[in-house]
Amino acid sequence: MNCTLYHEDVSRYIDRELDEGRIAVLFAHLAGCTGCREFLGAMMELRSTLHWLPAPRVPATLDRRMQSFRPGRRKSAPALLDRMSSWWNRRLLVPVPALAGTALLLLSAALVSFSLWQGARRATAPGQQVMYIMSLPTVEVEGIAPAQTPSIQ
Amino acid sequence: MTSTTDIELLSKLQNGDSRSLGELYERYKGPLYAFCLHMLRDGAKAEDAVHDTFVKVARQAYTLTHAGAFRGWLFQIARNETLMILRKTQPVHIEDEEDVWESQTPLTLLEGNERTEVVRTTLLSLKVHHREVLLLREFEGMSYSDIAAITGSTESTVKSRIFHARRALAEKLAPLIYDGRKS
Numbered sequence: 001m002n003c004t005l006y007h008e009d010v011s012r013y014i015d016r017e018l019d020e021g022r023i024a025v026l027f028a029h030l031a032g033c034t035g036c037r038e039f040l041g042a043m044m045e046l047r048s049t050l051h052w053l054p055a056p057r058v059p060a061t062l063d064r065r066m067q068s069f070r071p072g073r074r075k076s077a078p079a080l081l082d083r084m085s086s087w088w089n090r091r092l093l094v095p096v097p098a099l100a101g102t103a104l105l106l107l108s109a110a111l112v113s114f115s116l117w118q119g120a121r122r123a124t125a126p127g128q129q130v131m132y133i134m135s136l137p138t139v140e141v142e143g144i145a146p147a148q149t150p151s152i153q
Numbered sequence: 154m155t156s157t158t159d160i161e162l163l164s165k166l167q168n169g170d171s172r173s174l175g176e177l178y179e180r181y182k183g184p185l186y187a188f189c190l191h192m193l194r195d196g197a198k199a200e201d202a203v204h205d206t207f208v209k210v211a212r213q214a215y216t217l218t219h220a221g222a223f224r225g226w227l228f229q230i231a232r233n234e235t236l237m238i239l240r241k242t243q244p245v246h247i248e249d250e251e252d253v254w255e256s257q258t259p260l261t262l263l264e265g266n267e268r269t270e271v272v273r274t275t276l277l278s279l280k281v282h283h284r285e286v287l288l289l290r291e292f293e294g295m296s297y298s299d300i301a302a303i304t305g306s307t308e309s310t311v312k313s314r315i316f317h318a319r320r321a322l323a324e325k326l327a328p329l330i331y332d333g334r335k336s
Contacts, residue, residue, distance in 0.1 A: 007314075008312070008316050008322065011312070011316040011320075012312060012316075012318055014324060015290060015297070015315070017257055017296070017297050018314070021321060035323045039323075041325040042327065042330070043319060043323060046319060046322055046323045046326065046330065047291065049326065049330055050270055050272070050276070050291045050292075051291065052269070053269055053272060053273060053276075054269060055183055055187050055188050056186060056190050058186045059186075059196065059200055061200065062182070062186065062200045062203060063182075065200070065204050066175070066178050066207060067202065068176075068180075069204070069207070069208065069211075070171070071171045071174060071211035071212070095161050131298070137270070
């Protein structure tokens with residue numbers, strides 16, 4: 001095993017992520033390797049240096065922004081009604097144009113059917129039509145002789 | 154103790170108590186702001202990232218089923234916010250695990266600055282994926298498995314990135330560290 005692998009173990013050792021067995025192997029190596037002992041020393045120094053870095057001060061503007069922040073209504077799991085509503089929204093979101101088209105088609109079909117039905121009803125009641133024609137009043141216009149009703153022979 | 158109180162606060166937040174959000178903010182604003190600042194290297198952007206993180210916490214608290222995982226979840230949101238901001242200005246991708254530096258700042262250029270500034274500037278020169286794991290480990294004391302969960306990578310990757318980042322930092326800061334020890 002070369003020293004680079006022991007260096008990785010040194011890094012894990014100072015993070016307390018090295019198991020007991022590996023710790024024993026590492027320390028056996030450290031006892032006879034000056035380079036790795038120096039590396040361990042350098043790692044410990046670096047850790048100490050990083051830990052002494054002062055923490056940055058949180059700006060007051062951030063505190064003010066957070067104080068003025070008001071969480072919205074949704075802070076808990078959506079209620080059953082909400083979940084159902086969103087389910088319906090998802091279902092209806094895509095086919096809305098299709099739904100409108102279908103409704104228009106149905107309306108047109110209903111209108112056509114109604115007109116056809118009206119036509120058929122008139123056709124099945126001829127007596128009424130004759131009566132209507134026969135009862136038309138005769139209009140007399142000055143200077144024009146009324147048309148002679150052709151006599152049926 | 155803290156985690157129990159976190160759970161209680163989260164439970165209150167899930168039940169619609171907006172004051173608990175303020176308490177969670179007070180508790181985590183320091184570590185979160187430090188994390189976002191070190192990730193973004195810009196105070197105003199870090200402020201936005203922390204703000205947006207808590208807005209998401211308020212809106213998505215009910216999605217967190219395991220309240221004990223709150224801290225990791227919080228940092229995961231903050232990490233995603235920072236990466237989203239970073240991606241707007243620069244591509245964030247992984248090339249080589251051993252290539253840890255984003256920008257090379259020779260130590261000689263930092264002479265005359267405060268020691269802490271030199272250390273911070275060097276830390277900020279690490280690539281974002283190396284920087285994030287080191288920040289979570291050194292400043293938040295998180296385990297490799299927690300960091301892996303937050304960053305969406307494996308423990309092995311986390312271990313490797315932490316090692317390479319530390320080794321590079323130690324090499325670069327060696328003159329400063331050892332000078333500091335002598336004085």
